[in-house]
Each structure stands twice: as structure tokens, then as C-alpha cells.
Amino acid sequence: xxxxxxxxxxxxxxxxxxxxxxxxxxxxxxxxxxxxxxxxxxxxxxxxxxxxxxxxxxxxxxxxxxxxxxxxxxxxxxxxxxxxxxxxxxxxxxxxxxxxxxxxxxxxxxxxxxxxxxxxxxxxxxxxxxxxxxxxxxxxxxxxxxxxxxxxxxxxxxxxxxxxxxxxxxxxxxxxxxxxxxxxxxxxxxxxxxxxxxxxxxxxxxxxxxxxxxxxxxxxxxxxxxxxxxxxxxxxxxxxxxxxxxxxxxx
Amino acid sequence: xxxxxxxxxxxxxxxxxxxxxxxxxxxxxxxxxxxxxxxxxxxxxxxxxxxxxxxxxxxxxxxxxxxxxxxxxxxxxxxxxxxxxxxxxxxxxxxxxxxxxxxxxxxxxxxxxxxxxxxxxxxxxxxxxxxxxxxxxxxxxxxxxxxxxxxxxxxxxxxxxxxxxxxxxxxxxxxxxxxxxxxxxxxxxxxxxxxxxxxxxxxxxxxxxxxxxxxxxxxxxxxxxxxxxxxxxxxxxxxxxxxxxx
Numbered sequence: 001x002x003x004x005x006x007x008x009x010x011x012x013x014x015x016x017x018x019x020x021x022x023x024x025x026x027x028x029x030x031x032x033x034x035x036x037x038x039x040x041x042x043x044x045x046x047x048x049x050x051x052x053x054x055x056x057x058x059x060x061x062x063x064x065x066x067x068x069x070x071x072x073x074x075x076x077x078x079x080x081x082x083x084x085x086x087x088x089x090x091x092x093x094x095x096x097x098x099x100x101x102x103x104x105x106x107x108x109x110x111x112x113x114x115x116x117x118x119x120x121x122x123x124x125x126x127x128x129x130x131x132x133x134x135x136x137x138x139x140x141x142x143x144x145x146x147x148x149x150x151x152x153x154x155x156x157x158x159x160x161x162x163x164x165x166x167x168x169x170x171x172x173x174x175x176x177x178x179x180x181x182x183x184x185x186x187x188x189x190x191x192x193x194x195x196x197x198x199x200x201x202x203x204x205x206x207x208x209x210x211x212x213x214x215x216x217x218x219x220x221x222x223x224x225x226x227x228x229x230x231x232x233x234x235x236x237x238x239x240x241x242x243x244x245x246x247x248x249x250x251x
Numbered sequence: 252x253x254x255x256x257x258x259x260x261x262x263x264x265x266x267x268x269x270x271x272x273x274x275x276x277x278x279x280x281x282x283x284x285x286x287x288x289x290x291x292x293x294x295x296x297x298x299x300x301x302x303x304x305x306x307x308x309x310x311x312x313x314x315x316x317x318x319x320x321x322x323x324x325x326x327x328x329x330x331x332x333x334x335x336x337x338x339x340x341x342x343x344x345x346x347x348x349x350x351x352x353x354x355x356x357x358x359x360x361x362x363x364x365x366x367x368x369x370x371x372x373x374x375x376x377x378x379x380x381x382x383x384x385x386x387x388x389x390x391x392x393x394x395x396x397x398x399x400x401x402x403x404x405x406x407x408x409x410x411x412x413x414x415x416x417x418x419x420x421x422x423x424x425x426x427x428x429x430x431x432x433x434x435x436x437x438x439x440x441x442x443x444x445x446x447x448x449x450x451x452x453x454x455x456x457x458x459x460x461x462x463x464x465x466x467x468x469x470x471x472x473x474x475x476x477x478x479x480x481x482x483x484x485x486x487x488x489x490x491x492x493x494x495x496x497x
Binding site: 045048049070073082085088098142 | 263341343
């Protein structure tokens with residue numbers, strides 16, 4: 001569903017992402033891990049077409065993000081980092097705007113907005129302006145925006161960031177449920193979350209992919225059973241070690 | 252001609268103007284200043300002429316400050332709050348987003364201009380002004396506002412800081428006023444050949460606005476404003492693309 005092929009991104013002379021290749025298939029919840037600054041958000045921005053890659057390409061459902069961006073974006077839902085939304089609009093106005101641009105009219109539009117409000121439990125705040133909402137509601141408003149058109153592919157940059165434990169639980173359940181018939185890529189720093197909802201994990205360090213496999217596979221890599229936390233630290237702490245183990249984990 | 256995405260962006264921008272105090276503050280100040288300049292500084296009554304010269308005369312100066320204020324948030328705020336990432340990953344082209352924002356703000360300025368209707372009404376009440384001159388004056392003023400707006404939109408796309416956007420837009424606008432302003436052109440004429448003076452003055456808002464407010468419907472003047480808008484929108488699009496992640 002989402003294919004990332006040999007993507008490299010330079011900012012000036014600094015390489016943020018180097019030759020990253022992976023794929024997320026339908027029915028997969030792909031956890032995207034890596035230390036801060038490793039290139040997670042940049043990679044996600046390239047997948048959504050917000051940033052052009054320096055080289056390489058991304059396809060969503062067969063559509064090249066660079067050559068056919070509008071068609072690719074129709075099939076994508078995107079929750080950017082920090083869940084941005086127009087603060088001066090109400091939740092309902094904001095979702096209606098998104099539905100409009102997503103191409104829904106009349107009763108269909110209303111139904112889509114209602115459905116997104118219902119799924120993300122936003123009914124109590126639907127007429128409040130977004131800037132007056134708590135972090136949890138704001139996060140869910142942006143989440144609602146991403147799933148409004150029921151896209152086959154979802155990209156989520158830290159979807160549970162800033163939520164309380166109850167809200168995290170609700171969002172994780174939603175992701176797991178949607179993961180059955182969508183391709184989902186989500187980035188996170190919470191490793192229990194990965195074990196709870198991800199069917200596969202990729203780890204990026206210094207712009208390079210250093211691991212790709214199911215959580216269970218990663219824990220067993222290197223011959224002995226370790227916690228995901230240990231594996232993560234080992235893979236991302238020094239670039240040399242990371243590269244060596246990365247090759248082992250991917251082969 | 253205007254697609255659904257552009258219309259959706261226009262509606263969203265209008266919501267933003269009117270959900271916040273921006274629209275009301277802008278309209279009130281614009282109308283108050285327009286009236287003040289026309290009736291007190293421009294000596295509308297004392298001039299004893301049934302025309303709107305004293306009204307339109309001040310528009311380049313009014314817009315100089317007010318239009319960048321209305322334009323500065325258009326992209327800078329999207330950048331600051333991160334919504335630019337949402338907007339530019341929705342299934343529409345950056346051109347549609349840009350056009351939507353430009354048209355939304357231009358329509359808003361048109362509304363402000365339309366609300367000055369009591370001024371021509373009082374001219375008609377007091378005398379018999381030439382409706383054609385009033386029409387070209389309004390047309391010129393609308394085009395002038397659009398040109399300022401396109402500059403403000405460009406400076407807004409360059410930064411996440413609205414203050415910087417505002418100041419840079421005012422400076423560019425000021426340059427475009429002054430390069431055709433008689434005191435400045437007279438000064439330049441003292442040491443530069445006439446052709447240079449004319450060349451520089453040809454870039455000025457004032458030179459092109461002057462004809463329109465006197466009732467001369469010159470295609471060249473209109474073309475000038477339209478090309479400023481098209482050019483600035485084009486540059487804005489380039490700025491958005493090259494500064495996408497910054």
C-alpha cells in the first residue's frame with residue numbers, strides 16, 4: 001500500500017534521511033521508531049508529499065507521491081506532529097472544511113463529519129473553538145481529520161503524544177481496529193505501545209534504516225531474547241554498532 | 252472557473268477573519284481612517300467639487316499599512332501553528348491553496364472598500380459627480396489593494412513571524428509608492444536623466460493609480476496591477492515550495 005523506495009533527503013549539506021526503503025501493506029500497523037532527530041518526521045513528511053525527497057520515490061496505493069500528488073493524497077490520512085488544527089475554527093467547522101476539500105457534498109459531507117466526531121468522541125466539544133480545547137481533544141480533532149475520508153493508508157506522527165493514559169488507551173484501540181483493513185505507519189517513543197499495537201517495526205537511526213521486523217523478531221535478533229527497549233538502545237546508540245546489527249536484523 | 256477546493260479555502264479564510272476580532276478591527280479602522288482623510292485632511296466639503304479625488308488620493312497610504320496587516324497572517328500563521336502541513340497535504344494543489352487565500356483576502360478588502368459607499372452617496376447628494384470617474388476610481392483602488400495584498404502574501408510566505416512579514420511588506424509597498432511620488436521623482440531628476448526617472452516611476456503604484464482615479468481607464472495601468480499580482484503570486488508559490496519544511 002505504501003512503498004518507500006531508496007528515499008534520501010538533504011537539508012543543505014546535512015543528510016536527514018539516507019537511502020531508506022520499506023513498505024507498509026494493508027492490514028499492517030507499522031511502528032516507526034528512532035531517537036529524536038533520526039529522520040522520522042522527515043520521512044513521514046516525504047511520504048505525505050509535504051517535503052520532496054532529494055532522491056528516491058514514494059507510492060501510495062500505486063500512485064507516485066511526486067508525480068501524482070493529489071491522487072496519492074486522496075488515499076492518505078495524515079496526523080502531523082503536534083496535531084495542528086485551525087485554532088480559530090470550531091471542531092465542526094474544521095472537520096466540515098476538511099470534508100469539503102476531501103470532495104464530499106451535502107448529506108454525505110454531514111454524515112462523514114458526524115461519523116468522525118462520533119468515532120473520536122468529540123461530541124461534547126463540537127461547537128467549541130479548537131484553541132480553547134485541551135491537548136487531548138485537540139489531538140483527537142486532528143485524528144478525526146485524518147480518518148474522515150476512511151483512507152486506505154494512514155500516517156501518524158506520534159498519535160498518542162500528550163494524551164492521558166485513558167485517552168492513549170482509546171486511541172490505541174482505534175488504531176488497532178483500523179489496522180485490520182488499512183496500512184498504518186505511526187511513529188512513537190513509547191515502546192510498550194509498539195508491542196501493544198504494531199504488527200511490524202522499523203527503526204531509523206541517523207537517517208538510516210537499521211531494523212525491520214515484527215516486535216518478536218526484533219527481540220530475538222542477536223540470538224537471545226531481549227526487551228525491545230534494549231534492542232532499541234543498542235541499535236541507535238552508536239552508528240557503527242547500529243549498522244552492523246541493522247544488517248543482521250534485516251537479513 | 253474557481254474550483255471547489257479554492258472555494259473551500261476562501262470560505263475557511265473568511266471564517267478565520269470573522270471568527271476573530273481581525274475583521275471587525277480592520278473594517279472599523281479602515282472606514283474611520285478613510286473618512287478622516289477624506290473629510291478632514293482632504294477637505295472634501297471645502298474643495299467645493301463633486302468628485303472623490305480627496306477620497307481616493309489617500310488609498311495608497313491607507314493600504315500601505317492596512318493591507319499588510321490583513322495579509323500577514325495568511326501564511327505566517329499556518330507556518331507558526333503547523334497547519335501548513337495539513338493544508339499542503341490535503342488533496343489539492345499548492346496553487347489552489349494560494350489562490351484561495353489570495354481571493355479570500357481580496358474579497359475581504361473589496362468588502363471594506365464597498366462599505367465606503369456613504370462617501371460617493373454624499374457626493375451625489377451634494378452635487379453631480381461623474382459616475383464613470385467614481386467607477387474607475389473604485390476599480391483602481393481595488394486593483395491597488397490586490398497588488399499590495401499579493402506583496403503581503405509573498406512576505407507572509409517567507410516567514411513564520413507575522414511582524415517580519417508586516418514590516419517587509421510595508422517597506423516594499425513604500426518603495427513602490429515613493430518611486431513615483433513627485434517630491435522623490437523631482438529629486439531624482441536633478442541628477443538622473445529623464446529616461447531613468449520615467450523608468451523608475453513606471454514601477455510606481457501612484458503613477459498607475461493616478462490615471463484611474465482621474466477617470467482614465469487605461470489598459471496599461473490595469474495591466475500593470477494585474478501583472479504585479481500575477482508576478483507576486485508566482486513568486487509566492489516558489490517561496491512556499493522552496494521553504495516547505497522550514
